[in-house]
Structure formats: structure tokens, C-alpha cells
Amino acid sequence: MTQPTLEVRSKKLIESDGLQFKDLNGNGELDPYEDWRLSPAERAADLVSKMNLDEKVGLMLINSRFTGYQTADDEPKSHDGILDERIIEAGTSIFATRKVYGTTETVERMQLRHFILRENESPNRVAAWNNAMNEVAEATRLGIPCLTASNSRNENGEMVFGMNDAVGIFSTFPATMGIAAAVLGDKADGGDASIISGFAEAVRQEWRASGIRKGYMYMADVVTDPRWQRIYGTFGESPELVTEIIGLLVDGLQGDELGPDSISTTIKHFPGGGPRENGFDPHYAEGKWNCYPTPGSLDKYHLPPFRAALKAASFMPYYSAPSIKKSVTQEIDGTDVPYEETGFAFNHYFLGTVLRDRWGFKGYVNSDSGITDNMCWGVEELSRPERFAKAVMSGTDIIADSNNIEDLKAAAEAGMISEHRMNEACERLLVEMFQLGLFDEKTYVDADAADELVKASSGWELADEVHRKSVVVLKNSSGTLPLAAGTKVYVEVFHKDPEQGTTKTAQAREEVGAAAGLQLVDDANDADAVFLLLDPQSGDYFSATAALLELTICENKMLTAVDGSETTETTISGLDRFRELATSARERGAKVVVSVNVSLPWILDDVEPLADALIAGFSSFYAAQADVISGAYPAHGQLPITLPASEAVIEVTDGVCISPNDVPGYDKDQYMPEGMSYAYVDADGNVYRLGHGLRYA
Incomplete structure (x- = not known):
């Protein structure tokens, strides 16, 4: 060697x-x-034999960790301001239920070694922060290093805690559904999914330079309920496509086997977060259930991507619990599923029987954040030590977004967690660290070189191409697109937040103005075409909406809340102006080109009729969209999800949706009432089903 x-x-x-x-x-x-x-296994077994209980407890927790860069100058920091040494009181979020201590105390006294980075800092700074934490860790009794994890950082979109924690620092691709749209376009042209391998290689290069070695990514969840607020972080509704993409991502990020050049992957959210109960998410109680009302849906639609990811270093179970009352009998590998109505991190059948015994998974199980505090579905009546014990003894190896060493230790000391199980979990966690080289040559990275290494990544050029490939032409009446050279174009962006609409309009005008062949004008009345971009927003996956999540393009729409009261919802502000711009443009003979940012499967029945051409983007750069409507780049992308025809096809009566929660949109028609079709059909007869995307003649 x-x-x-x-x-x-x-x-x-x-x-x-x-x-x-x-x-x-x-x-x-x-x-x-x-x-x-x-071997990593030999080294891990030896190290565990030398660890005391406090060291094992600390190793089995992963918590969000702040850097010192955004800490106020008068607050405690160390290592030239790199490490945050503040004490933060409990209750600052649904996850921060306990007091957070400074970095040094957390590493030295509390013995934590796994941390989640959520700040949007430069690669140089992230690398220096990782190095500083490892300096502290090296000086401890056994010198066990730190491992930093992050949610994805290479997709465009608005920053959202727990999803898009960082944007724009690393090579920036469209949202994951946009990547899927580009892959579908490649396949339609006789190509393959090779851009996924290029994407994974870029992520691996860039993260490794910054010292981030573990990704809470990607989502292998197959979209089946259109109201689920987290759809924008998925690769869409096709089990076959998601399976292929997830397999390529694991291979590309980790390599043939996990090693010093790998990024460790945590595939989520096993066994699939798609079958929501009418869209409600299990970050809150209203969404605690996974519902399987359709025979065979679990094995057919939701599990295949996870089977393709068994080489992943870890799996993350979702918060939700399978519902007996709201499900029919399901089978996995020909055997009936014995439902235990506990969150999947507490569910021994799925973690032990299926994942390990039948499928042979060798990695570790990383819970979602906060399962022993707020999102402890099915075990709410247990004490916190009992919740820790239930999770660990069911097969969960590390508890996320917690520094609760006291209750995990209490569970171990009371014998609720066996010593064998504790050692097993720690060995699994340490094997990953040894494989990644964190004990050896990869403890520290060259912080001074990190920015330049990221700038030199192959990802930037590929991302530009994927943005253009992601744009889907949904409708193109009378050959409206591509717009002819010299076309005078007026551009405006509409958002739920009017201030964001103003900011994004300025950005879009700058990018569209630079597009080949188009002439930007400031007055819509002077335009040959108006390019109106809709960026709708609906709901928040940390809290339930008063009514069902709204998917129409609406402003101040009256709705009936779940409790029967009246409420209003806005997904786009300024809709009257949008309609006026579209209508007046048509009256004077100008063309109307509408773009919809498909972060959710929006219902377009009030928008599409106003458009001569309609395109879908997925946080796709405005410049990329301009290139497609001008013909500088050919129409390419295809829909990764089906867009519903109307509110009628997702109507909920007495808690039951007319279209089943556990079936993807492309397959819902076989379960719809006679005479009703799920997918939207536009005025030209285009069906907005999975795979739809027009080409230019």
C-alpha cells in the first residue's frame, strides 16, 4: 500500500x-x-472497543453547526473568528429544542463529530471552518475527526432551510426536476442520462475541495400526490427515471466504492415520501401518514429508486408513518407488509426486515431531523429516552439535528439500547469516516485553494447547458416560437411577493436583453411580444396550510379551510396586471409568451388560454429561457411530472382525494371516475403528461 x-x-x-x-x-x-x-471495518471495531459511552453517544448524533463568519463581532468566536462559540438557548426552531453550545464545547465535552452546514459561505471559508473543527477534534482523547454534511448546494432556487440551504456558490444547475426534464429530452433525442454522471462529478469535485464530505441527497421520492410541498426537490414522477438517476448519482458521487475521493450519499426519504395524505407533509402532525390506497403502489412506484441506491453510504427514513386505516394491503417482494404505525425511523420492519435482511443494505441509517422531539409520529407517548431507544433498536444508527446527549445516554444506561446495538451503530458510522480518509490524508483540506478549485470545476459549463435543456415548450400556437430575429420583447416577472417580483424582473430583463436576436423594450405597448414569467409559491413544508395546498394561479382566492372556516390564498401577486398585459398584447397583434416556474404541478387553466406560447422552467436561468424562445437553443426539455387538468381531478371529499395519493400522475387515469382524465389538455390539444415537450419544426 x-x-x-x-x-x-x-x-x-x-x-x-x-x-x-x-x-x-x-x-x-x-x-x-x-x-x-x-480495512475500515477492522479499524472501526478496534476504535469502538476503546470508546467510552460518552464518546459513542456523541458519535450517534448529528447537529446543525454555525460557522463564526456570520456571528456578530461582540459574540464569542475562536480560531481567528472561524468557529462559533456562542451558547444559543433552546426553542429557536422546530429542531433547536435544546440549548446549543459553542463549537469547542460541543466537540470536546459533548463528543459530537457529525455536523450539518446550512450557511451559504465560500469554499475557502467552508474549508477553513472544517479544518478548524478538526483541529479541535484531533486534540481530544482518541482524535476522532469531524464529518460535515450538507443538503444539496448545486441547484438554483430560492433558499429554503433543509432543502436549498445554499445557492450560487458552487456550479449552479436548474432545480432537480429541471435536471430530470433535460434527461428526458436527451432520451427523446436518442441519447442517455449521461449528464447525471457529469453533474455528480462536478458536485464531487467541488464539495471535496471545501471539505464537505457527506450529502443529504438526493431525494429518491417518486411524486404521487400533487400537493406535496417538497415536489420541487425531487426528480419527478417516473419510477423508472428516478431509479436511473439515483443509481447514477450514487455511482458518480461515491465511485465504485466509498473512498478518499468520494462524497458520501444519504438517499432520502425511505421508503418514499410521495404518498402524502392530500399533500400534507410530516414536518407537522396533519401530514404524519403515508397512505397506500392503491393495491401494489408501494412496490411498483415508490421502492424501485431505493433498490437502485443500496450502494449508498446511508439511507434517511421519512418522518411519516404508514397508515393502516388509510391503506390497503401492500406487498414487498411478494410478502404482505405488516404495518406498524410509527415513523419510518422507528419502524423495524422497513429498516430491519426489508432494508437489511432482504435487500442486504450494508450502510447506516440516518434519521431525519428532530424525530425524538417534534416529529416523533407513532411514539409521541414515549419519553425522550424511550424514543431514542425505539429508533436505535429499530435500526436507526444516527439521530439528526440533535445534541441531546443526555437522553440518548440515559437510554443506554437504562439498558433500553443494548451495548451490541450501540457498538454496531458506531462501527457503521466510523467505517464511513475511515473509507473517506478522514482519519488519514483527508482530515484537512487546502483552504486557500478551495475557491479556485471550485471555479475550475467542469460543472459550470455543464450547468449552463442543462439550464437550456431543462426548458419545456408546452404550447406553441401557430409557430409563435422561436421569436424572429429583431423581435421587440417586453419582460416582466410575477411572484407571490411583489418585492421579489420587482427584483426578479430586473434580473430577467438584464438576461433576456443579452439574448441573441431579441430587442428588449421598456414599454409593453412597443413590444412585438410580451414575455411574462410566473413564479408561483404555495405553502411551507414546515407548517400546514389552513386549506389544502393551493395549485391554481390565483390572488386573494377565497378557500374553505380544513376546519370549515374561510381563508384566502395567493400564489401570484399582480394577476390583474398579468392578464391586462396579455390581453392588451393580443388586441394589438403582439404575441404572448408565458413561462411558468414548475416548482409544483400547477393547474394552468386560467393561464394557458392567455398564452400563444407557454413554456415551463424549473428555476431555469432567465438567459436559458431567452435562448429557447429566441431559437438560439432548440426546444428540448420534457415534463418530469403530469400537470393536473383542473381542481376537479384533485378534489378531496371527506378526506379522500378523487385521484389516489399513491399513484403518479401519468398513471392516475386508470383510477379516475369514468369520463374524467387527470392530465391538463390545452387549446391546441397538447396533453401535459409526463414526457410532454414540443420541438420546433
């Missing part, structure tokens, strides 16, 4: 057999866990 390049900052290097090793426990001897020649 080749001698790795080792760096220590507080401990010493020792020699054995003419080779160098880190003396991480400072005893002057080469212990098996310090010997990089041994």
Missing part, C-alpha cells in the same frame, strides 16, 4: 515498518485504528 500524506496539528506522527501513522490517542504506539493498512 502507498504511504498517504498525513498532517497533524496537535498529535504526533509515529513510524512503524518504515511507514508513518498518526498517533491519534497519543500513547506512542500504533493502534489498529491508526493503521491505514487495515
Whole structure:
């Protein structure tokens, strides 16, 4: 084996057999866990045998961690301001239910080693922060390093905690559904899904340079309920496509096997978050159930992408619990599913029987955030130590967004968690660290070089191409598109938040104005074509909407709330102006081109009739959309989800949706009432089903 390049900052290097090793426990001897020649499993077993209970407890928790960069100057920091040393009181979010201590105390006293980064900092700064935390960790008794995880950082979109924690620092692709739209377009042209491999390679290069080594990504959930607020983070509704994409992502990020050049993947949300109960999300009680009202839906639609991801380092179960009352009997591999109405992180059948025993999964199980506090569905009556014990003994190895060492330790000391199970979980977690080289050559990264390494990534050029490929032409009446060279175009963006609409309008005008062949005008009355971009917003996946999630393009729409009261909803502000611009343009013979940002499967029955041409974007750059409508780039993308025909096809009566919650849109027609079709059909006869996307003649 080749001698790795080792760096220590507080401990010493020792020699054995003419080779160098880190003396991480400072005893002057080469212990098996310090010997990089041994297998990760051998090293992990040795290290666990040396760990005390406090060290094991700390290893089994992963918590969000702030850097010192955004901390006020008069608040405690260390390592030249890199590490945040504040104490933050409990109750600041649905996850921060306990007091958060400074970084050094968290590493040294509380023994945590896994952290989630949610700040949008430069690669240089992230790398320096990772290095500083590892300096603290190296000086501890056993020198166990830190491992930083993050949600995805390479997709465009509005920043949302827990989904898009960071935007624009790394190479920036369209939203994941846009990537899927581009892949579908490639396949329609006789190509393949190779852009996924290029995307994964870019992510791997960029994250590794910054020291982020574990991704809470990607979502393997297949979309089946159109009202689920997290749809925009998925790859759409096709089980076959999602399966292929997830398999390629795991291969591209991790390689043939997890190693020092890999990014570890945590595939979520097992066994699939798609079958919501009328869209409500399990971040809140109204969405606690996964519902399977359709025979065979679990095995046919929801599980295939996870089967393709068994090489992933870890799986993340969803908060939700399978409902007996709201489901029919399901089978997995020909065997009936014995429903236990607990959240999947507490569900031994899915984690133990299916994932490990039948499927042979070798990685570890990483819970979703906050399962022992607020999102503890099915185990609400248990004490916190009992919740920890139920999760761990059911097969969960690490609890997310928690620093609750006290209750996890209490569960272990009371014998609710066996020593064998505790050791097993720790060994699984440590194997990943050893595989990633964190104990050896990858403890520290070159912080000064990180920015330049990211700038040099192949991802930037590929992202530009994928943005253009992601744009879907839904409707093109009378050959409206592409717009002829010299066309005078007026541009305006509409958003739920009027201020964001103003900001995005300025950005869109700048990008469209630079597009080849188009002439931007400031007055709609001077335009040959008006380009009106709708960016609707609906709901919040941290809290339930008063009524069912609204999918129409509306402003101040009166709705009946779930409790029977009256409420209003707006998904776009300024709709009267939008309609006036579209109508007046048509009256004077100008063309109306409408773009809809498909973050959810919007109902377009009030929008499409106003458009001569209608396109779908997925947080696709305005410049990319301009290139498509001008013909500088050919129409390419295809819909990764089906858009509903109307509110009637998703109507809910007495809690039951007329179209089943657990079936993708492309397949819902076989379950609809006679004479009713699920997919939207426009004035030209185009059906907005999975795979729809027009080409230019």
C-alpha cells in the first residue's frame, strides 16, 4: 500500500515498518485504528472497543453547526473568528429544542463529530471552518475527526432551510426536476442520462475541495400526490427515471466504492415520501401518514429508486408513518407488509426486515431531523429516552439535528439500547469516516485553494447547458416560437411577493436583453411580444396550510379551510396586471409568451388560454429561457411530472382525494371516475403528461 500524506496539528506522527501513522490517542504506539493498512471495518471495531459511552453517544448524533463568519463581532468566536462559540438557548426552531453550545464545547465535552452546514459561505471559508473543527477534534482523547454534511448546494432556487440551504456558490444547475426534464429530452433525442454522471462529478469535485464530505441527497421520492410541498426537490414522477438517476448519482458521487475521493450519499426519504395524505407533509402532525390506497403502489412506484441506491453510504427514513386505516394491503417482494404505525425511523420492519435482511443494505441509517422531539409520529407517548431507544433498536444508527446527549445516554444506561446495538451503530458510522480518509490524508483540506478549485470545476459549463435543456415548450400556437430575429420583447416577472417580483424582473430583463436576436423594450405597448414569467409559491413544508395546498394561479382566492372556516390564498401577486398585459398584447397583434416556474404541478387553466406560447422552467436561468424562445437553443426539455387538468381531478371529499395519493400522475387515469382524465389538455390539444415537450419544426 502507498504511504498517504498525513498532517497533524496537535498529535504526533509515529513510524512503524518504515511507514508513518498518526498517533491519534497519543500513547506512542500504533493502534489498529491508526493503521491505514487495515480495512475500515477492522479499524472501526478496534476504535469502538476503546470508546467510552460518552464518546459513542456523541458519535450517534448529528447537529446543525454555525460557522463564526456570520456571528456578530461582540459574540464569542475562536480560531481567528472561524468557529462559533456562542451558547444559543433552546426553542429557536422546530429542531433547536435544546440549548446549543459553542463549537469547542460541543466537540470536546459533548463528543459530537457529525455536523450539518446550512450557511451559504465560500469554499475557502467552508474549508477553513472544517479544518478548524478538526483541529479541535484531533486534540481530544482518541482524535476522532469531524464529518460535515450538507443538503444539496448545486441547484438554483430560492433558499429554503433543509432543502436549498445554499445557492450560487458552487456550479449552479436548474432545480432537480429541471435536471430530470433535460434527461428526458436527451432520451427523446436518442441519447442517455449521461449528464447525471457529469453533474455528480462536478458536485464531487467541488464539495471535496471545501471539505464537505457527506450529502443529504438526493431525494429518491417518486411524486404521487400533487400537493406535496417538497415536489420541487425531487426528480419527478417516473419510477423508472428516478431509479436511473439515483443509481447514477450514487455511482458518480461515491465511485465504485466509498473512498478518499468520494462524497458520501444519504438517499432520502425511505421508503418514499410521495404518498402524502392530500399533500400534507410530516414536518407537522396533519401530514404524519403515508397512505397506500392503491393495491401494489408501494412496490411498483415508490421502492424501485431505493433498490437502485443500496450502494449508498446511508439511507434517511421519512418522518411519516404508514397508515393502516388509510391503506390497503401492500406487498414487498411478494410478502404482505405488516404495518406498524410509527415513523419510518422507528419502524423495524422497513429498516430491519426489508432494508437489511432482504435487500442486504450494508450502510447506516440516518434519521431525519428532530424525530425524538417534534416529529416523533407513532411514539409521541414515549419519553425522550424511550424514543431514542425505539429508533436505535429499530435500526436507526444516527439521530439528526440533535445534541441531546443526555437522553440518548440515559437510554443506554437504562439498558433500553443494548451495548451490541450501540457498538454496531458506531462501527457503521466510523467505517464511513475511515473509507473517506478522514482519519488519514483527508482530515484537512487546502483552504486557500478551495475557491479556485471550485471555479475550475467542469460543472459550470455543464450547468449552463442543462439550464437550456431543462426548458419545456408546452404550447406553441401557430409557430409563435422561436421569436424572429429583431423581435421587440417586453419582460416582466410575477411572484407571490411583489418585492421579489420587482427584483426578479430586473434580473430577467438584464438576461433576456443579452439574448441573441431579441430587442428588449421598456414599454409593453412597443413590444412585438410580451414575455411574462410566473413564479408561483404555495405553502411551507414546515407548517400546514389552513386549506389544502393551493395549485391554481390565483390572488386573494377565497378557500374553505380544513376546519370549515374561510381563508384566502395567493400564489401570484399582480394577476390583474398579468392578464391586462396579455390581453392588451393580443388586441394589438403582439404575441404572448408565458413561462411558468414548475416548482409544483400547477393547474394552468386560467393561464394557458392567455398564452400563444407557454413554456415551463424549473428555476431555469432567465438567459436559458431567452435562448429557447429566441431559437438560439432548440426546444428540448420534457415534463418530469403530469400537470393536473383542473381542481376537479384533485378534489378531496371527506378526506379522500378523487385521484389516489399513491399513484403518479401519468398513471392516475386508470383510477379516475369514468369520463374524467387527470392530465391538463390545452387549446391546441397538447396533453401535459409526463414526457410532454414540443420541438420546433
